[in-house]
Amino acid sequence: MALFLEFVIAGLLCIGLFAILGLVLVLMERKVSAYMQIRLGPNRVGPKGALQTLADTLKLLSKEGLTPRGADRFLFNLAPFVAMIGTMLLLAPIPFAKGFQLWDINIGVLYISAVSSLAVISILLAGWASNNKYSLLGAMRSGAQIVSYELSAGLSIIAIVVLTGSLSISDIIASQADGWWIFKGHLPVWIAFVTFIIAVTAETNRAPFDLAEAESELTAGFHTEYSGMKFALFFLAEYINIFIVCAIGAILFFGGWMPFHIGNWEGFNRIMDYIPSSVWFFGKTFFLIFVIMWFRWTFPRLRIDQLLNLEWKYLLPISMVNVLLITLVAILGWHF
Amino acid sequence: MTSEALKTAITALLPEAAFEDGREWLNVRIEAKDWKAFAERLRYQPGLDFDYLFCLTCVDWPAHMDMVYHLTSTVHRHTVVVKAKLEREDPAIDTVCDIWRTAEFHEREVYDLFGVRFNDHPDLRRLLLTDDWKGWPLRKDYEDPVNMIKL
Amino acid sequence: MDVGLKHMLFVSLALFFTGVYGFLTRRNLITMLMAAELMLNSVNLNFIAFNKYVWPGQLDGVFFTLFIIAIAAAEAAVAIAIIINLYRSFSSIDVEDADTLKY
Amino acid sequence: MTASTVIFYILSAFAIANGFLAVTTRKIFRAAIFLLFSLIGVAGLYLWMSYEFIFAVQVIVYVGGIVVLIIFSIFLTQQAGEDMPMVLRGRQLFAGLASLAGFILAWLLVRDYPFAELRGTSSGEAPIAEIGTKMLDTGTGGMALPFEVVSILLLSAMVGCIVIALKTRKA
Amino acid sequence: MLEEIGKTEEGDLIINIGPQHPSTHGVLHLVITLNGETVKKVEPHLGYIHRSIEKMSESLSYRQFIYATSRMDYLSSHINNHGCALCVEQGLEVEIPERAQVIRVLMGELTRIASHVLWWGALAMDVGAITPFFHAFRERELLNDLMEETCGARLTMNYMVPGGVMFDLHPNFQRRVHEFISMFKSKIGEYDELVTNNAIFINRMKGVGYISREDAISYGCSGPVARASGVSCDIRKLYPYDIYGKVQLEEVLDDGGDCYARYIVRMKEMQQSLSVIEQLIDNIPSGDHMAKTKAVLKLPKGEYYSRVETARGEFGVYIVSEGKMTPYRIKYRSPGFSNLSAIDHMARGQKIGDLVAIMGSLDLVIPDIDR
Amino acid sequence: MGPASMIVLIISAVVFSAGAILLSRVLVQATPNPVKGEPYECGVPTIGKSWTQFNVGYYLFALIFLIFDVELIFLFPWAVVARQLEWLALVEILIFLFILFLGLLYAHRKGALRWV
Amino acid sequence: MTLKTYFSNIFSTIRSLLKGMRRTGYYFTHHKEIITQQYPEYKPPLPERFRGEVVMPHNADNEHKCTGCTACELACPNGTIKIVTKQEINAAGKKKKALDTFVYHLELCTMCNLCIVACPTDAIEMAQSFEHSVFDRNSLIKTLNEPGSKLEEGIE
Amino acid sequence: MTNKNPDPFPGQVHDSPGGGILVSTLDDVIGWARSNSLWPLVFGTSCCAIEMMSTASAKYDWSRFGFEVARATPRQADVIIIAGTIVNKMAPVLKRLYDQMADPKYVIAMGACATSGGPFFYNTYSVVKGADHVIPVDVYVAGCPPRPEALLHALLTLQKKVRQGGKREKITIDKFWEQPTS
């Protein structure tokens, strides 16, 4: 019974985290975009606009979620579920703070890259089931895009795995107790980091890689026909996905919840330790999220062939070579 | 080329062409049946090179219709206005959209609003109005009691 | 009743013969490929089950599965390339159509 | 019946049911999706047996790769919205009987075969480090050679794909 | 070659872009035939905003019809009004005070900048960068404000009337124009940072939507679209009206013929407009802002044609008068109409994403096309 | 919490989504009309069917992806032990990656990575 | 493509992208660049020439200057103004045309200013009000002369 | 630039005089949410659309009220701002867009054209004399074009209506424009 209760509590916690993260991230996106666009952004609803996204969510909740008549009803309604499950499952190995992790699975990062491929399925499902040309085109685009970029994302993860010798997320974090990889690892880690950020931006369908929902081309892409809560679930899943990939980025390159330490400055290190580990974790993650948002509000969108070119002719060969480079670094012990 | 020189050149091309006093540009009045051949000469004859059709329209007069073509040459920078008189009942004239590509849309527009048929036009459909529209709205006798509220 | 090797074998057999059924009834190359994938999967399941219950601690089953998956992927890729090629040539991927066209 | 047994039953029922749907549904796109679920069910069984690595491999290759490819090929070749033609009764019957018979036969064989089950002696896990070591091991029992051969296999598969696929592109 | 691309075959997909679509800048309806992502054919369907302005103008007096033209190409409403006013003045044979001429040119060039700035933001938005759009509006709002002070409206001005301009300049005008100039000069570098030099943007634009010089002429293109293909067609230069003959103005030409060339031409045109404004702003002659005209205007029987260079190209007004209070027939030659007709030519064989870029680079204003 | 967390997560995802969708069913009454169910295509009726077959160059990328995906899964176990095995690991992976790189090069040469 | 151009491509691309990011980053951190005006609280001072709607000013004695000459009605390009006149007997005992109702269709008005220019007595002018949102469009049809108002003395 | 007028969340828990607590009704909460999250459809036909863009732009910034999430598809939009003239050819499209929106949906007629045909009321053969001949309109805003502030005012007016649970009676329309399109 106690176990059952634990499960229920964990489930509720996850749902809560999920919902709150979604609200916060959407609000953050709107504020970030506003400031970059020399305007104020939401500030009327609730104090400083804090309740804006809550209002949006409640609005979407009280909006009709229609199913087009020609659509494959079953798959159409299934798609948001697949998206949600796929995203929710990714939460399992994320350590939100020291020792606060649902499941320290021993293949942690591999698990992440495996489960995240559910996202592409949900998009293909949604695109196909909608019985709409824009949706289908958008779904195909993002299918090709996501699977392509999975490769370089995977390769840059491997780069770190070579250094740590473990796939488990807790091991990866532990290996950075004396410094984050981004500082310890020389140029190859930087290359891996840049590839990783580009690849996950593409994998989460964010601008400048948002071809799946390229508004000026395909209206709303794969979720053109979705409305109300079904649309909201996609929206939510998209943002949580961003959170998760940024969390992975923070874990791999910035030491997850590890505080910032400098060599043997004891006093400094001790002060850093006082900051709760969860603050470190969320701070780093949100920084990466901000970077990804920064991309979105700065760059024009790539064209589909340029996008695939970038992956196949630039990122993939470079990260393949980079893996070799990092092996060399690891073997020679050139990292700090 | 000056107006005078143009006049001689055009008379040489098409002796039947009549000239009207234009304010700024030379106005040439021709028969509708001569238009196609004349247009080709205007476009391709060296020294004339009227390669830029910048305005194509129609005027509906009580008794007849006038097709009006404003042509200019980007080489010599001279301009000529060609007018062709059409029957009011079943107006028709040859298309020039193979000479000037822009004519394709302009002619469709004239067809749409005036009902002028352009022979050999590749795609003569209504352009601005719905396909099932009745009547030719820019004709002077057009009446539309439903949509048109007269002041 | 504890779950053991026999259970796994049952599942894998069921999957295998579902695949066989699909392979026999479908006439569409893509669906046939899907049925084949199902069968391959049941084989993989077998290997892992044997590895777990009969030779725990050894890794041969795991490696077999790994290689089978690799081969399956390569096979699927080539098969689909062929299917699409067929389709482009005959605008059909029905086995019987391909038959009559003597490909 | 422990929770883990229940989960086993759920997973296997999920895999088999979806597999069955995959071969019987008449909408080809749905068939692909059911196949996907069936594969996920199998992956779940791997996880249940604590072979996390195999689970991840299964998901990455099948869910993220093969099924996506199948879906693409469906988009490319099918009037995907339409039902596939009904299978002939007789053929259905024949295939059903044949596979049922095969299944029963095989099951009868397997059921009574005394496998040397070593239950409980080991957790049966396959730690990824061991897999890695063995994979790179050049000695006897090492998989270094097959490992390199895989790359050649993949290369040839890729070359094959490209040759086949480009044949029509040119045409 | 192009014809070959245009052939439809099995596996082609016909989709509608528009009438309600974010990148058609209004209500253009394109039916495009796609093969995969490649555009095989674009068929524009017009008329979703055909407001029968030509018919309406036939029953409006010569003072009244001008207001309707601000609603055609609303981004260059001053210049449109200018063209109409010129045409009527041609018939009335009135002499326009020099002050009015300068004011007209100033307003025209300010409008051109405002229009190009908006186009810049919208183009960036079309290719997916949203922030430039907001930055563009910052500059545009300044212009709107200063025009509002003088003309009393932000968009549909109806400021130029036969015989001059409706009001004299607002006392603040010169100061605010100076403010704008200094502000704009400091911002134009940011435009380059954000968009012009951006590698993604350049890749999206270069080599896309090519149209050769001959084709541009044949399609009747004008304005920046034609000039980007090397066609010299700036009315301000070729057939100067008002005081354009007296100012220093360089015609911006480029021979790239693609979207990037069109982009560069417009960017340089903004500089040119700025220089015209700088030449004039401190030398506005004093005098009347309007010539004396009769209360009721009647054009003598005859035909009148006048043309001006709007932000989009050559805008012509063709009036046939029977000597009455209202024109007998009026035809507006809109630059967008001809420019749009080339879109099929430009887009064939390109990707669907390119189509959006091409539309953006044509700077379409649909009511100007449909009238 | 271990593997059980997956079950918890799946259940909570389903509960969350289903709850939200059901709740929204209760909160709105929709007014249906005949056009609502038709596919949206910029406000005009669709031309032809939406579920037509597509002729796209995407699939070639998916094919090549599949190959590299398999490569990826072999890289993971390698990466874990790469540091211990040192040069052996480097050499083996050099050969492995080199062969695959040849494939990529071949694809590039043949124009398979070029968009059509 | 040589290896050198390959890498220099990459670097120039990254540099141009970073420049763009620096620009947006600058705006993100410099909030004084924000130009938003908060409308409902902050009502911008509108230039007096701004044309928001046509009004007819009345003086303290509820008198206006409109003689009912219909010049504005004629000048208006789209029939926004309807003048209803009546016959009135003035002080001298003569019968004279006078304004009865000045109907102004705000929903039709294009703010073109032609009526104002046309009016010989400057009886109407443009107001700067712009908050014309209503639930029912009939409420946009306005009568500009106040009930019981008269023509100002001395206006012909 | 502080927030001068925060819109209180009606769902909050109030202290009631009796010491207990009292939660606002569900309808209030929904009205609050809907009114504060009016996502417009990207729909502008002509000149007014430019002013609509200005309203979205930095100076007027309708995102302060949460209106900035302009959706390209009617499925996800809440309000159509008819910014511009509606002509006969466009009318069926507008109707279709409106029909395809998910409930609840609202309409703002922006500018003289959308309100009544405005500048094109007389002597035109193709202009619909007011968008409410095609779809029911909630708020009309006059002007040609209305200033951005005027559009903001219209949106705030609509908010008021929504918050009161504004149910609009459907306007019966004669369907002369409903010509079959081929």
Ligand code: SF4
């Ligand atoms: S401003 Fe123009 S439209 Fe309005 S009433 Fe006056 S003349 Fe008529």
Ligand code: SF4
């Ligand atoms: S407002 Fe002026 S123009 Fe109009 S009727 Fe009155 S006096 Fe005449």
Ligand code: SF4
């Ligand atoms: S109301 Fe005026 S500004 Fe708005 S669309 Fe109509 S004409 Fe243009």
